[in-house]
């Protein structure tokens with residue numbers, strides 16, 4: 274990465290690079306604890322610092338800088354093709370980027386030494402199209418990664434999965450297969466599957482936009498509850514009601530760049546930028 | 559017109575035909591199918607890996623195998639494997655490889671080329687999001703392949719894999735060029751010995767047809783059972 278050339282743009286103080294300072298005692302070591310202790314450092318949970326990304330000649334992301342602090346809910350919105358999905362996928366390294374730096378809980382994700390599977394296991398992700406594993410029962414969907422990645426026993430993983438299913442109101446469906454559930458139910462299972470890994474942060478990429486309108490509410494309810502419990506969340510969504518209700522920060526993106534960021538009242542109430550205004554009037558109708 | 563025919567020859571030789579011949583044929587088919595699917599899957603993974611060099615190697619292998627007649631490969635390996643073995647272990651003389659081992663190696667390597675194309679299509683049929691979801695949960699490449707991608711690819715492709723196995727079952731009859739007693743080889747030997755060529759080859763055709771017909775019926779039933787609920 275060419276990140277060393279980038280000026281520190283983050284408004285919050287730079288986190289102590291715990292991982293680099295003492296290998297083996299960094300945040301990754303807390304992986305198996307039920308509740309990760311509050312890190313000694315007070316840096317942001319996610320720091321996105323001057324990130325640019327190209328697909329060939331086409332620049333998808335242009336110098337994006339933003340951060341998500343612990344317990345914060347950040348909503349990312351913007352028109353189709355503005356790079357929201359790309360940005361959120363960069364956060365858990367599902368997509369590589371060519372310039373800038375992203376740290377998650379103090380770990381630089383583009384660092385070659387970073388164990389990406391381990392890092393990703395602590396970052397929950399919910400996709401637009403659910404991406405439950407259709408050949409596995411709901412129970413197995415919930416326990417697969419717990420067993421393979423966290424090394425939990427089958428009993429332990431299934432108990433944890435069942436508890437989370439109950440939390441999203443789907444305990445009775447444990448034995449079914451994803452194809453037998455409605456879209457809203459599948460998305461709630463997907464959220465439960467991510468939570469089963471005890472994530473330190475949750476990423477959502479348009480979790481409700483593939484749903485029939487009558488199912489949007491049940492998924493948003495789960496997300497609102499999660500936010501109220503203090504989960505750190507980065508949410509790409511066009512659900513501005515959700516943004517107003519639970520977001521601490523709204524980030525508006527256009528053409529691969531972050532145009533403005535602020536409280537929901539600032540960005541949704543009286544946006545400074547003309548582009549934000551025209552987008553909002555289009556979404557609200 | 560069948561008045562001169564003596565189908566008693568079948569009754570007299572059925573133990574040889576089935577216990578020796580058919581057992582060999584089915585064993586070879588089953589082992590080569592399993593070996594071919596495993597090797598073919600690895601080749602497909604190489605081809606889709608996106609790593610340097612590996613995809614090219616896989617592609618050359620597949621195209622090479624698919625452009626050779628099977629009989630040629632059978633001969634080739636029968637005469638070559640002893641020397642390759644000698645070269646590998648650095649022995650004094652060509653190592654002895656039985657006809658069965660030789661044909662098993664041949665069929666596994668040959669069928670792997672075809673199975674790899676089937677598995678490649680199967681892997682590509684799985685939406686990209688499945689791999690992304692597996693990665694996002696912290697699964698490694700091999701865990702994601704083993705628990706998420708390949709089980710789905712395999713299930714989607716099972717009918718095609720089994721159809722290819724039925725072709726393999728028929729193709730194993732080519733080992734008769736090595737004078738191996740597979741089912742056709744056994745039938746052929748009896749036919750020559752007793753001078754009952756027509757009866758024997760007619761019977762062999764009926765047996766091959768029956769086995770393949772029943773197998774394809776089973777494939778269709780299995781297809782319904784393993785289909786992923788969507």
Ligand SMILES: Nc1ncnc2c1ncn2[C@@H]1O[C@H](COP(=O)(O)OP(=O)(O)OP(=O)(O)O)[C@@H](O)[C@H]1O
Pocket residue numbers: 328331333351352353354355356357358359360
């Ligand atoms: N693999 C790819 N190769 C080339 N271009 C891509 C690729 N993936 C995305 N893009 C382009 O990058 C841009 C940003 O895509 P992205 O999916 O991040 O947008 P988005 O803001 O999530 O849009 P939407 O609201 O439609 O989901 C788009 O113009 C898209 O066409």
Ligand SMILES: [Mg+2]
Pocket residue numbers: 357358359478479
């Ligand atoms: Mg998107």
